[in-house]
Structure formats: C-alpha cells, structure tokens
Amino acid sequence: MNYRSTRDTLSSPITVSSAEAIKKGLAPDGGLYMPDMIPRLSSVDIAALRPLPYADRAAYILSMFLTDYDKDALLADCREAYSEERFPGGAAPTKKIDDVLTSLELWHGPTCAFKDMALQIMPRLLSRALTMTEETLRAHILVATSGDTGKAALEGYRDVPGVDISVFYPVDGVSRMQKMQMTTQEGENVNVCAVRGNFDDAQNGVKAIFSDKSLAEKALEGGRFFSSANSINWGRLAPQIVYYISAYCDLIENGTIADGEQINVCVPTGNFGNIFAAYIARYMGLPIAKLICASNSNCVLTDFIRTGVYDRTREFYKTMSPSMDILISSNLERLLYVIGGSALTSELMTELKECGKYTMPASLHERIRDVFAGYYLNEEETSATVKETFEKNGYLADTHTAVGIGCARKYIAETGDTRPTIVASTASPYKFAADVAAAIGKKIDSDEPSEILASLSEATGTEIPAPLKRTLTLPVRFTRTVDPSDMPEVALGR
Numbered sequence: 001m002n003y004r005s006t007r008d009t010l011s012s013p014i015t016v017s018s019a020e021a022i023k024k025g026l027a028p029d030g031g032l033y034m035p036d037m038i039p040r041l042s043s044v045d046i047a048a049l050r051p052l053p054y055a056d057r058a059a060y061i062l063s064m065f066l067t068d069y070d071k072d073a074l075l076a077d078c079r080e081a082y083s084e085e086r087f088p089g090g091a092a093p094t095k096k097i098d099d100v101l102t103s104l105e106l107w108h109g110p111t112c113a114f115k116d117m118a119l120q121i122m123p124r125l126l127s128r129a130l131t132m133t134e135e136t137l138r139a140h141i142l143v144a145t146s147g148d149t150g151k152a153a154l155e156g157y158r159d160v161p162g163v164d165i166s167v168f169y170p171v172d173g174v175s176r177m178q179k180m181q182m183t184t185q186e187g188e189n190v191n192v193c194a195v196r197g198n199f200d201d202a203q204n205g206v207k208a209i210f211s212d213k214s215l216a217e218k219a220l221e222g223g224r225f226f227s228s229a230n231s232i233n234w235g236r237l238a239p240q241i242v243y244y245i246s247a248y249c250d251l252i253e254n255g256t257i258a259d260g261e262q263i264n265v266c267v268p269t270g271n272f273g274n275i276f277a278a279y280i281a282r283y284m285g286l287p288i289a290k291l292i293c294a295s296n297s298n299c300v301l302t303d304f305i306r307t308g309v310y311d312r313t314r315e316f317y318k319t320m321s322p323s324m325d326i327l328i329s330s331n332l333e334r335l336l337y338v339i340g341g342s343a344l345t346s347e348l349m350t351e352l353k354e355c356g357k358y359t360m361p362a363s364l365h366e367r368i369r370d371v372f373a374g375y376y377l378n379e380e381e382t383s384a385t386v387k388e389t390f391e392k393n394g395y396l397a398d399t400h401t402a403v404g405i406g407c408a409r410k411y412i413a414e415t416g417d418t419r420p421t422i423v424a425s426t427a428s429p430y431k432f433a434a435d436v437a438a439a440i441g442k443k444i445d446s447d448e449p450s451e452i453l454a455s456l457s458e459a460t461g462t463e464i465p466a467p468l469k470r471t472l473t474l475p476v477r478f479t480r481t482v483d484p485s486d487m488p489e490v491a492l493g494r
C-alpha cells in the first residue's frame, strides 16, 4: 500500500511508502498523507482479533496499513509500546457508565492522556522508518506545546535510537502539574526549554525553525534533520484506529453487544485526529452507525457538520477542556479528501488559508451528515456533566471526557438513538484535577499539585494514577528559559 498527498491533483499522483510518509510527516505540497486504498475489516478479522491482547491487536491492524514494515518487527514494537509496565492493567480498557454509554479509557499510559496511545508507538515506527529508508542522519523532533502533547512526546521519544527531541513550552502558559511533568523528564536524548511569551510565540518559533533553510543546513552539518511529532503524521493517526476496533471486540467479549451489532462512537474533538481514526475504522467495515463529534465552546466543528460551512473567523475561548481549544482542525482535511477528492480538498484549503472559511458543496455536506452528528457543551454544561456523571453513575470523568459524555446525551435525547455508544475518554480526571474537583463541589485552596491531587482523591475515593504520583517525587532537570529569538540556538544545541 502506498501513500499520497490529500492535495495532489496530478493525473498520476506521487506516492511514497508508509515508512517515507511517517518520516516526512507532511507532504511537499502541504497536504497530508493518506493510504491509496483503505483496507477492509471482515468478520474473520474480528474473530481473529477477539482473543488477542491489545498489543497483538495493534500489530495486526497496523500491518494492514504499514505494508512495508516487517510484521514481526511491528509486533515487537507494539508489545513494547503497550506493555504492562507502560499501560498497567491494559492499554484501552472499557468501563460502563450507564445503560447506553461505555467509556473507552485511553489514558492509562505514562502521561495519563490519550496522546500516549499514539506517541508510545509512533517513535518506534519512525526509528524503523529511518533504518528502512537508509537514513544516515539523526531526526531532531521539535515540539511546541501548550501542555499535554509535549509531555506525551517526551515520554514517547525518550531513548529511542536515531532520534532526539526538544520541547518548547510557554513559560506562563501551562499548569503547574504540566510544567512539573516536563521539567522532570527522564531520558538521554531529551531537552525541555521554557519560552518567554504565550503558546503562539512558542509555536511560531518552532515553525520559523522548520522553514529556515540556513538552520536546516547547520543541523545537517551536525548530522541531523528537523522533524515534527504533531498529529498530522500518519504514524500518529494509524495507531488510533486500533482502539476503536479493540473496543468493539471487548464489547462482544463482555456481552454488551452481539457480533455484528451496530454501535455509535462519540469523541471529544480538537484537531479531528481521534474522530477521524474512528471514521477510518467505520470505513474499514467496523459496525459503527453514527460518529458524534463533541466540541466545547470553540464549536467550529459543530457548526461545520450542521451547516457545511467551516468558519474559523470567530472568537476564541479558553475553556476547562484546553486540549480542544482549537479553531483549525487540521485532520478534517483528510475527511474532505476521502469524501471529495484531492482537487476539492486543495481548493478548500486555499480558501481556508485566504479567507478563513469555506463551504462544502451540498451533496458532499449531505454525506458528512449521514455519518457525523455535531454537538457542543459550554463551560457550565461541562461542569454539570462531570458532577452528574459522578453522582448518578459513580463515574469520575475529566473535563474533556465530560464534553463527550454530555454531547452523547444530547444526541440521544434529540434522536432517541439508544444504540450502545462508546465515548472516548481522553484524559485522567487527575490531569485536570482542579476543574474536576470544582465541578463536583470540592473547593481547593492551593495551587500546589500534590495538594490538588490529594484533595481530589480524598473527595472521590479514587486513586491518583501512579505516573502522576511519581512525577511529584522526581528532581527538576530542565530550568532554561529563553526569548523566542533564541530558540534556534537551543534547537541546534542538541
């Protein structure tokens, strides 16, 4: 199977292997890589997957997409990435919330957020890709982060052969806990640096490094090339397809559904990567009826699904589900490509860049509405959902997961569709402990991470996840703070 750009309009498009696509990240024309065909998942596959542990299911499904990778190598990588040590108790467990909703908990990894599901395996796929393409340079991953991605990337890339990683975070733009998680990072090939300014300053700094030819040459002299770890890389998307298929197998195994029965899936969405992976699982043949796209007050996707107009020219809100505070959902481009083809995608992406908005042709909008339903929750509704789900269902959800649960409930109330529904649970409640505690009525008069975590644990009778507990005990390794203009120096230093 080969990969092509979502914006390639040549009569015979340029294609690359999956190893190349993972190494490059973005296609040269600015588009995203997509497989030139989407494999089918049959009932025979489901039967073969059911008895397997998560890592083996992951290797099975990844090998359908990464056809140039050795199957045994993929299995070895998956078994390491999703090991008991990294994901105690299993990688993507399902928990019943009520008669209809089941939570798919994607946060049992080293950083307690769902990005671990992809970022534990993706660096291994990149490391293999470097060998497979006979790359002689080391890859230097540069990441600008508003919190969660940076930590998950650091944990994923730490001590991976052939790769170094530098993470930049805005000095006053992350929570105490997030800062502590990053500055105590272990590993020989990692570097963490604070940047004076906000997230955009850090992000622009990284973008400027990527587009500076003289810096690329200097990196080359040091035997390196710069690369990114963000969610547009196919190597991050493919591993996310796995857990929807895995959850379906688990629901059959535990008697929630019959083999072949249709389910719905609801995903708290930001960059549209996670829900697009669910869409691919559906496209492959997994019996998913509706995909419910859940947003917070930054409801650009809700409006898009309802009206066919994508309009990013609107007010930006900072919410208690910050990982979904996004107005440009990059992976939506992949959906446009699957539904409308590369010529239309290319056209719409140009419109988005130039005017900040675009309109889907009516017939294609119809096709999106057949599959997707869009809902959003404001801040008050998000808090109320955390509270209600905890008090009525005994389930403690983080603020992002609560947006998913609340949107699924709105969908069910509006449509009466009570098919078994999986809600992707994207972070541990302890990752956003202060807001979760406030939502259930527990006031915490401290911004000390250890006290916040202890208070939430006491108030709810739940356990603090081991990785967060451990972070509180680690020494700080990285203390440097620079101006955005000094970021190139940091990037070349390691």
Ligand SMILES: *Cc1c(COP(=O)(O)O)cnc(C)c1O
Residues within 6 Å of the ligand: 113, 114, 115, 148, 231, 268, 269, 270, 271, 272, 273, 274, 275, 323, 324, 400, 426, 427
């Ligand atoms: C990244 C993230 C999301 C959004 O996922 P996308 O793939 O960008 O749509 C939701 N919740 C949490 C906790 C996240 O870290």
